[in-house]
Amino acid sequence: MKHLQYDLYRNTDTTIFEFKSVGPNGEITKIITFNATQSKEIYNLAFGDLIYNEVQKKYTLDDSTITDNGDRNIILATVAKSVYLFTEKYPERMIFFKGSTLGRTRLYRRAISINLEELSETFAIFGAIINEFGNVTSVPFKTNGDFLGFIIKRKEL
Numbered sequence: 231m232k233h234l235q236y237d238l239y240r241n242t243d244t245t246i247f248e249f250k251s252v253g254p255n256g257e258i259t260k261i262i263t264f265n266a267t268q269s270k271e272i273y274n275l276a277f278g279d280l281i282y283n284e285v286q287k288k289y290t291l292d293d294s295t296i297t298d299n300g301d302r303n304i305i306l307a308t309v310a311k312s313v314y315l316f317t318e319k320y321p322e323r324m325i326f327f328k329g330s331t332l333g334r335t336r337l338y339r340r341a342i343s344i345n346l347e348e349l350s351e352t353f354a355i356f357g358a359i360i361n362e363f364g365n366v367t368s369v370p371f372k373t374n375g376d377f378l379g380f381i382i383k384r385k386e387l
Contacts, residue, residue, distance in 0.1 A: 232348070233307035238262075240312075244319045247312045248280070253299030260305065261291045262312045264325065272381070273316075275327035277309055293330040306341050314352065317384035326358070328379030338380065343373035349382075356381040 236249040247262040259280040264273045278293035313325060329335035342355060349355060356368035357377030368381050 233310075233345075234304050235311050236304060236308045238308060238312060238315070240315065244316050247315075249308055251297060251299045251301055251305055253297075253301050255297055255299045258297050258299060260308075262309055263291060264312075264316050264323075267326065271322065272324045272326050273320075275309075275313065275325050277327075278330075306338075310341075310345075310349075313382065317353070317382075321384045321386070324381055324383045326379055326381050328358070328377075335377065335379065339373075339375070339377060342371065342380065346371070346373065352385060353382045354385055 236251070238247045238249050240247045245264045249260050249262075251258040251260050261276075261278060261280045263276045265276060267274050276291055276293060278291045279295045279297060280289055281292045281295070282288075283290045317323065317325070327338070329338055339357075342349060346355070355371040357371050357375045358366055358368055358379040358381060359375075359377060361367045366378065369375070371377075371380070
């Protein structure tokens, strides 16, 4: 990608990534995970701050925190980089993601829209909607679409 990105550190199977957001609020550790869903070919992308959970006595991913470190675009480009790396290793897997809020889902739609030409070179991109029967289904991505989330799949090159 042509945007500035943070260095990513990943586990051996390329399902967990870590990086540091750097800005006025200091260094904040961010985590990206790709987790299997009930459907074998679809993996859920989760992203957020790595925080210590006092109740569980372990580190967990918090996707609701707003760190406001002034590096939103660098963070989004870094998350996109993890998708490239994950699908490079597992090109048969699709990735589902959505924001933890409607506002974040709209932010992701805008980021995809702005970079659609570049992303479309590598990925088939879909939006998740509720169809007329009340079921969640996917449709080709449109920049003005009102989506619940997004599904992407690496194209066979």
